[in-house]
Amino acid sequence: MPVREGGGSYPGDGVKRMADVNLTVDGKKLTAPAGTLLIEACKSVGIEVPSFCYYPGLSLQGACRMCVVKIEKMPKLQTACTTVVTEGMVVATDNDEVRQARKAMVELLLGNHPLDCPVCDAGGECELQDMTFSYGASESKFMEAKNHREEQQWSPVVYFDRPRCILCYRCVRVCGEGMDVWALGVQNRGVSSIIAPNQDDHLECEECGMCIDICPVGALTSGAYRYKTRPWEMNHVGTVCTHCGDGCKTTLGVRRCDTGMEIVRGDNRDKSGINNDFLCIKGRYAFDFAHSEERIMQPLIRKSGKLMPSTWEEAFELIGKRFAEVRDKDGGLAIGVVGSTRTTNEENYLLSKFARVVLKTNNVDHHRTADFPALAAALHSKPGQTASMRDVLTAPAILLIGNDPTNQHPLLAWQIRTNVRLRRAKLYVINSAPIKLQKQAAGFGLLPAGAEAKAVAFLGGDDSQLDSLVSDGTTREAWTALRDKIRAEQNLVIAFGSELRAQDIQTLVSVSSSLSGAKLICLGDYANSRGAADMGLYPDLLPGYQPVSEGGRFQQDWGALPAEKGLSLPEMVDAAKAGKLKALYVVGSNPIGRLGIDPFTFSKSLVVVQDMFLTETATIADVVLPAANSYEKSGTFTNTCGDLQLVKKAGEVTGTKPDFEMIVRIADAMGFDVRSLVPFGGGTHADMGQTRGAQSGEADRHAVWLEAHNLEPKMTPFDPMAILDEIQRVVAGYDVSRTNLLAGADQHIEIAHCGVGASHKPELIVPANDDLFSSGTLGRYSHTLNSVYENKPAESEIAAD
Amino acid sequence: MASLVSHPDEVRVISKRFGQGATDIDRYLQLDGYKAVQKALSMQPDAIINEVKNSGLRGRGGAGFSTGMKWSFVPKQSAKPKYVLCNGDESEPGTCKDRLIFEHDPHSVIEGVMIAAIAVQSHTGYIYIRGEYRYLSVIMQKAIKDAYAKGFLGKNIFGSGYDLDIYWHGGAGAYEVGEESALMESLEGKRGVPRIRPPFPAVVGLWGGPTVINNAETLAAVPHIILGGAEWYAGLGTPKNGGTRLFCLSGNLNKPGVYELPMGYNLKKMIYEVGGGIPNGRGLKAVVPGGSSTPVLLPEEIDIPMDFDSVGKAGSMLGSGGVVVLDDTTCIVNFALRTIKFYQHESCGWCIPCREGTDWLKKTLTRFHAGAGLKKDIDNIYYLSENMLGKTFCPLGDAAAMPTMAFVKKFRKEFEDHLDGKPCPFEKAADRIPAMA
Amino acid sequence: MKFSQEFEQRFADMLTHYPTKRSALVPTLLYAQDEAGALTDEVIVELAQRLDLTELEVRNVISYYSMLTTKPRGKYNVQVCTNIACMLRGGEELLNHCQKKLGIGHKGTTQDGLFSLEEVECIGACSWAPAVQVNYDFHENLTVDKMDQVLDEYKKKGTM
């Protein structure tokens, strides 16, 4: 029942899953569930029916007529994209009549289409080119002049070249149906029809670039990529976006440049990740911070008050010497370590281990944006209760408490919208402010500010909370009705923001345990916030949320550990003020800039910072080491749901080093035996030949395998894969299939349920408050994000209507 | 106000009240008005449908589908409201009949909608009138108001316990909106782009509800069928083509006008007797028998009964009843160009073959008519039309392709006479430089 | 944005006719245009807001229908049909004549803003061809002379 425009219907909509249907296509017998579109049924047996306007998951158009096929007993050719399979149907997808029809369609399109393929961004990746190749016109029948129009710039990132547009309406649909933005329309009619932006001559939208990615030709092009390169001149590296906590897979187009390897494009055309074809503006364009001119490309050492360039040797020697001095003289307690939410699991694990084993301190922390330890504690001995990002796409019902995914978790919002649209999932929203996802909600409870925890208690049956929930928007009756509906749901996915912490999470877990099949998602803000938590960047927790007081298997593996819990970040600040914190080691984090710490706090401490930029924290450092970012190294990230994914090296900027290598080098400079920090080359943990040269021949096989996967097969202590072996062995939940991981598949990890012990200090959680166009410190160095910001009207909020 | 004509061969059913002041509701009542609907209220819905089926009434909008059959496709049970929609978008060039019905007998359309509604058990009807017909909208709005005032519409109509609302709705200039699903889009406040079918309107139509859509003339015939009986109505026409219809005679005729003639009336007779023949002693060159989308007939092809089946057999279509007569001074290339200009202008632009095809046909024919045609253009024009035919999203593409193919096929020589920079062999060709963008 | 009492009455009425607000859009646009002279930005913003639509949606619809315009036309919009039935009876000559007489082309407007000219598609007057519509009024069975009379009358009416 396909209808265009909003609220329309989609393939298979309303069709009950009845018995399968048998049909014959090109002589092949096949079976498909009733309600399947013919074009999809063909695809399932490897018969590709060409199309421009058909796009899975978007409403049907039947406009391009490329998918015509011959169906027996039907006088006219039929469009496979709008035909539902029926019992006994006999179909020919490639006979003379069909080929002629398609050829004519291509001829007609080319009649008015510029043949500027050599300079078109889509050249080599153009569906019209491919179609012409398959059915094409050898001789042009048309001799009239083509309609010409100047190209238009619709936004900092979106360009529109009208004559190239073939009016497949994919962009209009993905913007409206997919993104719920509706910034593109169709204007005029007939041959004057044109895709039009919502603001006369420009776009006001979420700048996600989905329209560009989905355009089959070069009509919509990206301001970031256009005219930079040809697709076949790029290397394509599938990795994970480094911005928010959702963990979209992104395929980066990379080419050589003066300073190494430059990333020129991000997209997801192969739909191979948890995000299918989705990317938000940050994933698609904001890799450009990597090429910012403000990047530090050389180690810096403070000399007579000024940060001066130095050599790596000098820097490591100095750091090693001073760290060892402080540790040996004042003890580990005098050293603080601040880790990152954007470094890999391997780096976070290594940093956690380095702090405890080499620096002999538990003073480890990071910028906490969600209370993962509370969730781990609450889920103790309740496995199977967390949801993956993929689950959000298929769950029959979703409850969202707090947070505004449209701005803070764009992929989560996309998954929710898609599920509601295509599968009619029920969404319930409980929030203290109106949010855009309300539009998709089957139930919405508007809370007074800060009443999220009370709502959770109410959900759990505590009716005494009811009075404090009532707001202008939601009455007592409405709350009760909402609770009844939520409680009646099976297999509910509950996603909650940082509004819920500590005890509230405990309560929520008991609510969720009382519902059949419910699962949870705790929303943290950065690309590897969850990984930072899982890898134990806490003063009281080791990797896997293991309390430091019960070193357990870590004691066996790592050796003697400090058993007293260490200082949290605010406590480190206090200690520094009291002159007790002699050294501070900051890896990929900007606590001064992001957490509002007085920059003079650490004036008496030795401050070592690893970063890409001279952040507020780096400017007060004694030594600054230029770091590579996650697009420039390999490893793994865990998204906020707990989906583990491989991070692959795409770009490279000479003069920088991955944090992993820097940590190892500092340990080395401190005289520590790095082999006991990183189990490389020892062959002790050989599995499937993926560990360093286990048995004879293994190493070579491993090297070949890694090479094939772009994974730096270095037999060195700087290879993060060595640490991944250890993580998989000792961190609860991480023992997933390595083969699947290396093959690029995401794997869900249960939040380690190892028992209580997390320090419930809700005040330590500081939400990042990023929106669609900001991304912590990184965002400040993204030219794209800045230019979009400059182009926004004063109130840059996307209206929550 | 359009002027009325008459001819002794006319059989006045639909046009019975033309010129009788029937826009006035009391006058309409005097002329047997609103009797049929009261009769229908006392009938079983299925009996109404059967009556209409047996009358042989076929859609006057162009396709000639059995009206009773169409109504029978509407599901008896429906979760969503059902609707009846009167298509008064009348835009097919050569057609100007619905206009007369609205002008002279608006209540007959209302009554037809009412009977259709009762037959399919719908409680809401809409009468969609093209935007250019503003004065008819005024007439129709008043007629509806008067019907409400008498209690014929609204709650409990005629004290029957049946509720029925009918509303007027207006267009704003778009031929494509006459296509049934595009009309629904338009009524829903959208661009007039047709919908994917199936599902057909009878199952999923306006706002997703089952919908009967009929041409205004079709609906205006219904009260007469209910009152006069199926047998009587069927007997007026030929087998499978019941009743009479309004034929719009236009073009090079002595007495153009809208005449009501029985289905199956001879086309040649229609032209030479009813229409008064060709003026100024000129000869007949061709006839477009059913509106501009129907393939042209040559003089030797017009001795045929004007019913859906016979005209179909002759290689054309009865269409919307617009008989356009071309005398022998007409340049066929120019005529083909003007026809395609219309479809190019009115294509909604949704699908490739129609959007691009009509534009290329227009461009090629323009150049061709201006004297810059090449021999291969003739074949290309045919090739292009042939490749549009049956492949477009809605029948508008066919409407452009069919007449064009007929022009090329039947008047190839005339196309060839335009070749090689020769001026149009017909007078005033120089004036015929297209003015429209 | 101020519309007449009559418009407001009609608009309020119309909203009760449909299950969705948006359904009132097309006829409302035409009536609004009749009052405001054109569908200006101001009218679009107003109607979008009244019908819970985005301005883009309203513009998409406006640009589809040939009677709707965002630019003002002359006081009298002379619409000459040149489609087949009219063409066979001199519709094109009529158009040429109007062009010469008014000194404007297709979609042009005279300097004094009194007349605009448009070549239009079939207006449903085929049996009374050639035909012209001035605003909403039909003039049928025209000749060049009769056309002159029609234009003169409007000129008189418009400059009175």
Ligand SMILES: Cc1cc2nc3c(=O)[nH]c(=O)nc-3n(C[C@H](O)[C@H](O)[C@H](O)COP(=O)(O)O)c2cc1C
């Ligand atoms: C492009 C196109 C334009 C049409 N225009 C009209 C029209 O103006 N009036 C009309 O009654 N039917 C028109 N039709 C036919 C309608 O789609 C539909 O078949 C008709 O309203 C059904 O009514 P009927 O069964 O009473 O003929 C058009 C069809 C097409 C494809």
Ligand code: SF4
């Ligand atoms: S894709 Fe199909 S595919 Fe599109 S129309 Fe084309 S008609 Fe279908």
Ligand code: FES
């Ligand atoms: S062709 Fe001119 S009014 Fe019909």
